[in-house]
Amino acid sequence: MTDPPARTKSRLSWAARSWRNLREAGTVQLGLTVMLVCVALFIARYSWVLPGGTVATPLTSEAERAFYDLRAYYAADLVEEDQRVVLVVYTDQTLIKARKRSPLDRGLLAEALRTLDAMEPKAIGIDILFDQPQDEDDELIAALRGMKTPVAVAYAATATNPDDIEYEQQQYLEQFLARLEGSKAQPASIRLDNTFGATRVWPDIRPGIPPLLGRVMLAEAGEPATTFAGYEGAIDYRRPKFQDQVLFPPAQIDLFVDPDPEILPFLTEQFAGKYILIGGDIVDYDRVETTFTSINGEVPAGISVHAEIIAQMLDNRVLRPIPGWVLWAMAVLAILAAILTALLEWPARRLALLGIAQLVIFQGFPLLLQLRNVDTYGLPPFGWFIGWVIVFAAVTTTARASGAVQRNFATGALGKYIPRDIAQAIIDKPELLSLGGEKRAIFVLFSDLEGFTKMSHAIPPEMVAKILNRYLDTLSQVVLDHGGVIDKFVGDAVVAFWGAPISRPDDGARAARAGYAMWQAGEAFRREVAAMDPGLPPIGKTRVGLHYGEAVIGNFGGANRIQYTALGDSMNTAARLEAANKALDSSVMASREFAEASGLDWWRAMGRVRLRGRARPVELFEPAPDFPAEDRAALGEASVLSVTDRAAAMRLVKGVAGRHPDDSALGNLVQRMQQLDDGGTYVLG
Incomplete structure (x- = not known):
C-alpha cells in the first residue's frame, strides 16, 4: 500500500496535534469545552424556536425574526x-x-x-x-x-x-x-x-x-x-x-x-x-x-x-420547506467551522479574514435560499453565528489553556538549561533559536571535577549515577541562578556561557560570580559526599576556567535533531584554563579578557602562561574578593615588570606570598616566576 500524499499526511498530523493540544488543557477544561460545544449546537439549531414551537430565548428569537424580515424584504419580488x-x-x-x-x-x-x-x-x-x-x-x-x-x-x-x-x-x-x-x-x-x-x-x-x-x-x-x-x-x-x-x-x-x-x-x-x-x-x-x-x-x-x-x-409561488436534517447539518457545519478556525495555526489577520468570510457565507446563504424561493422562515442564521462565537471562544480558551500548559512545560524544560527569562523570550520569539549560527562575544565557563573518573571505578554504578546527578544538579543550579546557559555536560564537566541567545549588560559579572560560586558549591559537595558515606573515596575539588571571546552561537544539526551550542576557540581556551588549575594549584582561573570585561575589581594577576595548544600567551587572573587591595595592586605591578624587570617582579610576588603563606596558588606563582622565558611567560607542560 502506498503512503498518502504529503498534504494528507500534513493534515492528519495537524489534526492529531490539535487534538493532543486540546487534551493537554486538562479534563475539566476539556469537559467544559465539550459542554459548551453541545450548548452551541443546540443554539445553532433551535435559536428561533424549540421543538413544539416554544420560543428559545427572547434575544435569539427576536434576532432571528429580524434577520428573516430583512432577507424577506430585500429578496421580495418588485411587481x-x-x-x-x-x-x-x-x-x-x-x-x-x-x-x-x-x-x-x-x-x-x-x-x-x-x-x-x-x-x-x-x-x-x-x-x-x-x-x-x-x-x-x-x-x-x-x-x-x-x-x-x-x-x-x-x-x-x-x-x-x-x-x-x-x-x-x-x-x-x-x-x-x-x-x-x-x-x-x-x-x-x-x-x-x-x-x-x-x-x-x-x-x-x-x-x-x-x-x-x-x-x-x-x-x-x-x-x-x-x-x-x-x-x-x-x-x-x-x-x-x-x-x-x-x-x-x-x-x-x-x-x-x-x-x-x-x-x-x-x-x-x-x-x-x-x-x-x-x-x-x-x-x-x-x-x-x-x-x-x-x-x-x-x-x-x-x-x-x-x-x-x-x-x-x-402565481403558484410555493416556497419549498427546508428539511429538518438540513437544519441540523447546517448547525453542525457552523460548529465544525468554529472548531477548525479556532485550531488553525494562522496569524491573527488571516484568522480574522477567515472568520469574516464564514460570517458572510452563513448570513448570505439564507438570503440566497430566499431568492431561490426556499422558505427560510425558521432558519436560524443568528443561532449559527452565536453558536460559532461560543465554540470559537471555548476552543480558543481551551487551546490557550493548553498553550499555557505547554508554555509552562517548555519554560520549565528550557529552564533546566537556561534562565527562565531567556526561556520565556525564546518561547515568545522562536526565531532566536533558528537553525544556523552567528558570531557573538560570550563569557565561557568550563568546569571539571578532579579525580571523579578514578573514583567511579571504585564504587558501584548506581552510586556513581547518584553522585554524578547530584553534583551536576548542584552546579547547573549555580549556572541558572546566575543567568547562564548550560551548553552541555561532558561526563562530570559543565560547559556554560553568558551573552547568548540574549545578551545583558551584566553578563560578565554574572559569569564571574557563577565561576566563583561553582567552586564553592563543589567544596560543599565534597563535604556532603564525605558525610553521606565515609567509606567512599574522597572527591577532588571543582576546577573552573573562564574566558571571554568570540564564538559561533546557534542551532547546529539537522531536521531531526538540533543542539543549541557555542563553537570556537573561546570554548577551547576556557577548557585549557580549567585544566591549567591543576598545574597552577588554583581552583578558578580566568583570562585577562574575561577579567576586564567582567567589570569586577576582585581579580588578582597570576602571571602569564602559554597554554597547551595555544601559541599566544594568556594573562591569568584569579577571583579573590577578600584579598587585600594593596597586595592585589602589587601582583598587578609584578605582572607588568615580569617582561622588563624580572628581579623586581620576583621581589613583589615573594613579598605578597610571604604575607599569605597558606595560599598555594601564590606559592606556585613564585615557583613559576623562576622559570619564565624571555617574554616573561611560563610554558605549561
Missing part, C-alpha cells in the same frame, strides 16, 4: 399593480357618511353585493364577521342568497380566534351562516397567524374549521390551488415596483351603492373576472403587522394580507 385581486373597502370616510362605526353597515354591504354580482367577478370574499345582530341582517341574507357569484363569508371561532370573538358571538355567527345554506355563500376562515407579533406565515390547518378565505374563493371560482392544499409555510409578500404605488387597487364600498349609470360600465370593466375582497381599511380597525412592518413601518389592513395569499396561490 406592478396586481389587478387580479381588487379590494372593496370601508374607509374612515365611509363610516363618517354612514354615521355608524361598529358594526359595519350591512345595508351598505347588501347593496354593494348586488351591484358587484351584476359585474360577474370570479369570486367575492367578505372579511367581516357577522357575529352580532343588526337591523339590516335580513336584507344582507337575502342579498347573499341571491348571489350568482361565489361568496366566501368570514368565519372565526373562539378556539382559533380568542381575541376576536366570544362564545355568544360565535353562536350568532353560526346561526347567521346556517341561514345561507344552499346558496353560493360559503363560510371561510379569516384566521391569520400572528405568532411573534406579525403575520409571516399561513395559518395552520385545523380540523373542523372552514378552509382559509382565499382557498375557498379560488375553489369556488374553479381555480383550486391544489399545490397549496396542505401549505403552512411563509407568505411570499411582494413589494410595489414604484414608489407610492399599491399592489391591490382599492375602491370605496360607497361606489357600488346606487352607482352613477355613466360610470357603471367603467366599474364593470374594472371588476369583471376579478377576485374581490370586501373588508375594512380603517385606521384603528383590523390592522396587521407583516414581515415588512419592521422594515418599512407599514401596518396594512388584514384584507391586504388575504389578497397577498390569493396572489401567491394564483
Whole structure:
C-alpha cells in the first residue's frame, strides 16, 4: 500500500496535534469545552424556536425574526399593480357618511353585493364577521342568497380566534351562516397567524374549521390551488415596483351603492373576472403587522394580507420547506467551522479574514435560499453565528489553556538549561533559536571535577549515577541562578556561557560570580559526599576556567535533531584554563579578557602562561574578593615588570606570598616566576 500524499499526511498530523493540544488543557477544561460545544449546537439549531414551537430565548428569537424580515424584504419580488385581486373597502370616510362605526353597515354591504354580482367577478370574499345582530341582517341574507357569484363569508371561532370573538358571538355567527345554506355563500376562515407579533406565515390547518378565505374563493371560482392544499409555510409578500404605488387597487364600498349609470360600465370593466375582497381599511380597525412592518413601518389592513395569499396561490409561488436534517447539518457545519478556525495555526489577520468570510457565507446563504424561493422562515442564521462565537471562544480558551500548559512545560524544560527569562523570550520569539549560527562575544565557563573518573571505578554504578546527578544538579543550579546557559555536560564537566541567545549588560559579572560560586558549591559537595558515606573515596575539588571571546552561537544539526551550542576557540581556551588549575594549584582561573570585561575589581594577576595548544600567551587572573587591595595592586605591578624587570617582579610576588603563606596558588606563582622565558611567560607542560 502506498503512503498518502504529503498534504494528507500534513493534515492528519495537524489534526492529531490539535487534538493532543486540546487534551493537554486538562479534563475539566476539556469537559467544559465539550459542554459548551453541545450548548452551541443546540443554539445553532433551535435559536428561533424549540421543538413544539416554544420560543428559545427572547434575544435569539427576536434576532432571528429580524434577520428573516430583512432577507424577506430585500429578496421580495418588485411587481406592478396586481389587478387580479381588487379590494372593496370601508374607509374612515365611509363610516363618517354612514354615521355608524361598529358594526359595519350591512345595508351598505347588501347593496354593494348586488351591484358587484351584476359585474360577474370570479369570486367575492367578505372579511367581516357577522357575529352580532343588526337591523339590516335580513336584507344582507337575502342579498347573499341571491348571489350568482361565489361568496366566501368570514368565519372565526373562539378556539382559533380568542381575541376576536366570544362564545355568544360565535353562536350568532353560526346561526347567521346556517341561514345561507344552499346558496353560493360559503363560510371561510379569516384566521391569520400572528405568532411573534406579525403575520409571516399561513395559518395552520385545523380540523373542523372552514378552509382559509382565499382557498375557498379560488375553489369556488374553479381555480383550486391544489399545490397549496396542505401549505403552512411563509407568505411570499411582494413589494410595489414604484414608489407610492399599491399592489391591490382599492375602491370605496360607497361606489357600488346606487352607482352613477355613466360610470357603471367603467366599474364593470374594472371588476369583471376579478377576485374581490370586501373588508375594512380603517385606521384603528383590523390592522396587521407583516414581515415588512419592521422594515418599512407599514401596518396594512388584514384584507391586504388575504389578497397577498390569493396572489401567491394564483402565481403558484410555493416556497419549498427546508428539511429538518438540513437544519441540523447546517448547525453542525457552523460548529465544525468554529472548531477548525479556532485550531488553525494562522496569524491573527488571516484568522480574522477567515472568520469574516464564514460570517458572510452563513448570513448570505439564507438570503440566497430566499431568492431561490426556499422558505427560510425558521432558519436560524443568528443561532449559527452565536453558536460559532461560543465554540470559537471555548476552543480558543481551551487551546490557550493548553498553550499555557505547554508554555509552562517548555519554560520549565528550557529552564533546566537556561534562565527562565531567556526561556520565556525564546518561547515568545522562536526565531532566536533558528537553525544556523552567528558570531557573538560570550563569557565561557568550563568546569571539571578532579579525580571523579578514578573514583567511579571504585564504587558501584548506581552510586556513581547518584553522585554524578547530584553534583551536576548542584552546579547547573549555580549556572541558572546566575543567568547562564548550560551548553552541555561532558561526563562530570559543565560547559556554560553568558551573552547568548540574549545578551545583558551584566553578563560578565554574572559569569564571574557563577565561576566563583561553582567552586564553592563543589567544596560543599565534597563535604556532603564525605558525610553521606565515609567509606567512599574522597572527591577532588571543582576546577573552573573562564574566558571571554568570540564564538559561533546557534542551532547546529539537522531536521531531526538540533543542539543549541557555542563553537570556537573561546570554548577551547576556557577548557585549557580549567585544566591549567591543576598545574597552577588554583581552583578558578580566568583570562585577562574575561577579567576586564567582567567589570569586577576582585581579580588578582597570576602571571602569564602559554597554554597547551595555544601559541599566544594568556594573562591569568584569579577571583579573590577578600584579598587585600594593596597586595592585589602589587601582583598587578609584578605582572607588568615580569617582561622588563624580572628581579623586581620576583621581589613583589615573594613579598605578597610571604604575607599569605597558606595560599598555594601564590606559592606556585613564585615557583613559576623562576622559570619564565624571555617574554616573561611560563610554558605549561
